[in-house]
Amino acid sequence: MTGTGVGPELIRLIGVDAGYNHQAVLHDVNIHVHEDQFTGIVGPSGSGKTTLLRLLLGIIRPMSGSIDQIEDLRTAYVPQLETVNWDFPITVLECVLMAGQPANGRRFTLPWGNAREKASAMEVLARLNIAQLADRQIRQLSGGQQQRMFLARALYRQPQLLLLDEPTSGVDVSTRHDVLHLLADLHEDGVAIVLTTHDLNGMAAHLPHLICVNHRVIADGTPEDVIRPEVLEKTYGARMEVLEHLGMRVVVDDGGERVDRASQVEA
Amino acid sequence: MEAILEPLGYTFFVKGLLVAGLSGALLGFIGVYIVLRGMSYIGHGLSHSIFGGFAAVQLFATQFYILGAGLWGIASALAINAVSKRSRLGADAAIGVITTASFALGVALFARFGSSGPSFENALFGSILGISVEQIVGLVAVSLLAVIFVFVRYRALLFTTFDPDVANVSGVRVGRVEAQLMIILSLSILATLTVIGVTLVAAMLVIPAVVARMLTDSFSRMLAWSTAVGTVSGLVGMYVSYYAEVPSGTMIVLVGTAIFLVVFAFAGSARRRKSAGLDAHVEPVPSSAAAR
Numbered sequence: 349m350t351g352t353g354v355g356p357e358l359i360r361l362i363g364v365d366a367g368y369n370h371q372a373v374l375h376d377v378n379i380h381v382h383e384d385q386f387t388g389i390v391g392p393s394g395s396g397k398t399t400l401l402r403l404l405l406g407i408i409r410p411m412s413g414s415i416d417q418i419e420d421l422r423t424a425y426v427p428q429l430e431t432v433n434w435d436f437p438i439t440v441l442e443c444v445l446m447a448g449q450p451a452n453g454r455r456f457t458l459p460w461g462n463a464r465e466k467a468s469a470m471e472v473l474a475r476l477n478i479a480q481l482a483d484r485q486i487r488q489l490s491g492g493q494q495q496r497m498f499l500a501r502a503l504y505r506q507p508q509l510l511l512l513d514e515p516t517s518g519v520d521v522s523t524r525h526d527v528l529h530l531l532a533d534l535h536e537d538g539v540a541i542v543l544t545t546h547d548l549n550g551m552a553a554h555l556p557h558l559i560c561v562n563h564r565v566i567a568d569g570t571p572e573d574v575i576r577p578e579v580l581e582k583t584y585g586a587r588m589e590v591l592e593h594l595g596m597r598v599v600v601d602d603g604g605e606r607v608d609r610a611s612q613v614e615a
Numbered sequence: 616m617e618a619i620l621e622p623l624g625y626t627f628f629v630k631g632l633l634v635a636g637l638s639g640a641l642l643g644f645i646g647v648y649i650v651l652r653g654m655s656y657i658g659h660g661l662s663h664s665i666f667g668g669f670a671a672v673q674l675f676a677t678q679f680y681i682l683g684a685g686l687w688g689i690a691s692a693l694a695i696n697a698v699s700k701r702s703r704l705g706a707d708a709a710i711g712v713i714t715t716a717s718f719a720l721g722v723a724l725f726a727r728f729g730s731s732g733p734s735f736e737n738a739l740f741g742s743i744l745g746i747s748v749e750q751i752v753g754l755v756a757v758s759l760l761a762v763i764f765v766f767v768r769y770r771a772l773l774f775t776t777f778d779p780d781v782a783n784v785s786g787v788r789v790g791r792v793e794a795q796l797m798i799i800l801s802l803s804i805l806a807t808l809t810v811i812g813v814t815l816v817a818a819m820l821v822i823p824a825v826v827a828r829m830l831t832d833s834f835s836r837m838l839a840w841s842t843a844v845g846t847v848s849g850l851v852g853m854y855v856s857y858y859a860e861v862p863s864g865t866m867i868v869l870v871g872t873a874i875f876l877v878v879f880a881f882a883g884s885a886r887r888r889k890s891a892g893l894d895a896h897v898e899p900v901p902s903s904a905a906a907r
Contacts, residue, residue: 405784406784407780407783407784423784424784424785425780425781425784425785427778427780427781432778433777436651436777436834437651437828437831437832437833437834437836437837438773438777438832438833438834439832439833439834442773442833442834442835443777445770446770446773446774446777447774447785457769457770458769459765459766459769459770459835460835485832485833505785
């Protein structure tokens with residue numbers, strides 16, 4: 349799998365500081381996102397992963413530095429499942445159609461969607477194996493199906509760059525595998541992907557390119573370059589051991605003593 | 616049948632019936648967006664704010680008090696939108712400060728200088744039977760405007776209501792759509808204020824939408840149901856008000872409440888009651904646990 353980013357650039361961040369209420373969360377960020385990139389942003393809670401994603405999305409502006417992107421970049425975003433109002437009265441098909449026309453469509457859209465739009469939306473749903481759920485309310489889906497629905501909404505826009513915030517947060521192992529394979533397929537089809545994740549073993553280690561963040565970019569490269577004890581300690585502020593398993597890096601928390609054993613020692 | 620036809624012999628009743636049905640439909644229609652945005656309190660706040668506008672504007676230009684009150688309401692709505700977005704205050708706090716101050720100003724001005732426009736009671740509770748042709752034309756115009764606005768901006772409105780962050784990065788001008796919705800809301804409140812009154816407008820913005828939410832899981836169907844419930848509340852409320860000889864605004868709201876209770880008791884499943892936010896035990900369901 350390629351994905352470390354050698355194709356044409358889509359977005360370039362140079363010397364960017366960014367944050368909220370005049371307080372910088374990220375300092376001096378230099379990142380290039382290429383059209384063949386498949387990148388995971390990792391780091392501890394509060395390290396600025398989501399802020400970096402919001403910068404790439406254009407939701408927040410840099411406090412200093414510059415962001416350049418190609419003209420008419422088609423970006424799509426998949427939010428964290430935890431942030432979604434699942435009680436909202438909307439069906440899967442309505443959710444996909446709300447994203448508007450596919451990129452080459454007309455600007456004005458009928459409220460209910462015309463035959464061509466519905467066919468196009470159903471095609472995307474079928475590609476993600478959830479076409480049979482088109483008329484279901486969104487709460488009536490499993491975690492994996494919910495993730496697929498948001499991917500369908502994103503793909504309906506025919507994006508060049510797909511950004512995902514913690515796509516495997518709160519989902520089970522099987523769903524995580526599904527999501528990972530789905531994203532790999534999309535990447536093979538030519539969609540650049542950048543995602544945040546806190547899951548080093550289940551997600552990050554499987555990706556071709558990683559960026560470690562802790563208020564600044566600590567490391568940037570392949571898992572072999574990045575998943576190393578010294579880099580992880582700098583990123584997470586804790587000792588971690590790195591093992592090799594079937595050619596992949598596996599991270600073991602060095603402070604992982606059993607609580608009952610630790611309390612016996614103290615007693 | 617006689618009970619239905621007999622009041623139709625009076626012009627004032629026919630006019631009232633038309634206006635009550637249209638007001639219920641308009642508030643039910645717009646109310647869907649307000650309820651789903653968690654802004655139910657804004658209807659309450661803006662109706663009070665517009666009341667302040669009535670009182671203030673008639674001091675300077677009696678003949679333009681409707682226009683002035685409308686502009687006052689729009690300014691309040693946009694101010695709430697701006698304050699809640701650009702500061703750490705939430706929308707509820709911004710609504711609380713801006714609209715109660717406006718209402719208090721209105722009461723103070725009425726008390727100090729009196730009224731040369733609508734009476735205090737009419738502004739507070741509405742006067743559907745004394746409605747003028749100009750007011751009917753205004754209500755029809757605002758209703759048409761609301762329908763056209765929702766038709767043209769349907770997906771952008773839905774997107775910004777469901778998921779404003781993603782809408783923003785998907786090319787929807789969220790700020791503009793929200794400002795437009797606030798203007799339509801202010802005009803809707805203004806147009807219906809003289810019909811069912813300040814204190815009851817807020818209820819009719821919320822009740823039909825909540826009933827509709829219990830009846831369907833689809834957004835488009837919720838819009839249709841909410842409009843229908845608002846219309847029926849207006850029409851039936853007028854008849855009940857005629858026979859019970861009580862103010863029409865109160866009966867319109869009470870009919871809406873009765874529909875709510877019936878739906879809540881019989882048609883709304885436990886899941887839909889939860890969905891409408893009516894169950895005290897509602898807890899966020901983790902996405903992974905949402906499988907059925």
